[in-house]
Amino acid sequence: MIDTVTGPAPLPFAVQLKAMIDVEGRYQPKLGGLRLIESAQDNGLRMTTRLREMEVKDLLSLTRFFGFSSETFSLAISLLDRFLSAMKIQPKHLSCVGLCCFYIAIKSSEEERNVPLANDLIRISQNRFTVSDMMRMEKIIMEKLYWKVKAPTALRFLRLFHRHVQEQLDAESKKILSLERLEAQLKACHCSFVFTKIKPSLLAMALLCFEAQEQHDPEHVDKISEVLKNLQQQLNIKDGDLVCVRELVGKCLDEYATTKCFKPNGQRLRWVISGRTARQLKHSYYKITHLPTIPESAN
Template identity: 85%
Template sequence: MIDTAAGPGTPSFAVQLKALTDLEARYQPKLSGLRLIEGAQDNGLRMTMRLRELEVKDLLSLTRFFGFSSETFSLAVSLLDRFLSVMKIQPKHLSCVGLCCFYIAVKSTEEEKNVPMANDLIRISQNRFTVSDMIRMEKIIMEKLYWKVKAPTALRFLRLFHSHIQEQLSVRGKDRCKKILSLERMESQLKACHCSFVFSKIKPSLFAMAVLCFEAQEQHDPEHSDKISEALTSLQQKLNIKDGDLLCVRELVGKCLAEYATTKCYKPNIQRLRWTISGRTARQLKHSYYKITHLPTIPESAF
């Protein structure tokens, strides 16, 4: 894994950027597979954009329920999109696929002591499959993704870009710049956008750059606007991103966040989700685990 946090012995920005961009294309979801999902009819027989978006929102809820990191969520979404883009799965198998991608991400990014047991994860998410189903599905996912887990996600690019820009703006006062370009706020925006299928088709570096530019535009800080604009332009040139592409994705980010703000759904990082259940319900959930019927055999058909 390529660390992007600053510290003693940390590679330079240029070295980290090259390492991430070199890997980016190899971990990108297959575009032809995503287009098939995009054009699928919502008839209960095929994977659709709506089903994918609902599953990602469930993964966001689980991330907040367990208090897992943004990195875990972003990696889970990356794994899910990559798998859906190369495999034809039926909607009834999506919850198992999604939870397995989430579990792989959890085991890859969280401390071992914080990793829940698979059967507890199944009960909390109230899915209708068993641990053996998860084990079998996890093996399929890992094989189809060639055991490549640690993808260069948009979040990793965003953190790297933010750190670099803070260094560029340090002459203005680091604390003040953090208020202008809040990493926490941008991570929340990124998570909200992950729930929209359209961003699955966009390169992580471009996606992260668009979120960064959107945040800079929304702050309307005349005192620092010139310096921020100069730093963003320099970064855009390093990434070889065209003005038209950046403008288009930045508008998609703005549209997505506007829609997200007007819907009656949980907003990332506003409050941690708490699920409170009675002792009776808890006993029923635990007991019901042993009554769960196995899923039908999952056909391994690729696009």
């Protein structure tokens, strides 16, 4: 039976926060495994940070192609990083592992009517393995992760923190922090290996602080900063740790904004899909960017 963490319910913020913090560590990738990936040479024989980042970007493109939720993407990355940190896989198996983690996330987060057939998912992602290969790999992944799927991801923390902050602000100050923009920034961070070693709660907090810092409205930003400072104390996050991760967020977003993938050529997809899948897809999905644009600030 799949072990799940109950999603945020209409409970007091402190109760929701404690429930997520208490289990956060159980869903963290293994640091030793991440270090092995980080130190591996890019010779095609071992998993590397570059290969992991390329796979995440492919999953982001698939997420946009199908119109899946941010929850699906974030959960897929959580599953992928946990598995990669626990198992030494060969690069040739990465696409199967990535797609299986994605499919597990889809089945866990999306409505049943929106879940594609495994065969269609394989064709659209242009992979050459079979549905049987996927089924075997999915079983391996679930067993290695002890059937624990619904992790308290950085996205869940981000939404919880954002809602908590907004409740304490006036109407004008609430306009400063756009959840849509914050979620887009988080997706960009997911594409960078450096954030695999950072706790989801700390990453979510750093994103909020970075976004508040980027605004140029002292009156409203001061109010937000005060609320964020109180939240930082509740989370028992050290100033040095928060500053370090906030700087990593800024560097990541700068690199993301200047990458060649940021200005796509709009090339049409040439993927083979079934008639059933084609009828379900919106026309806009036939022309996607490899990496999406982060929305401009409200200001």
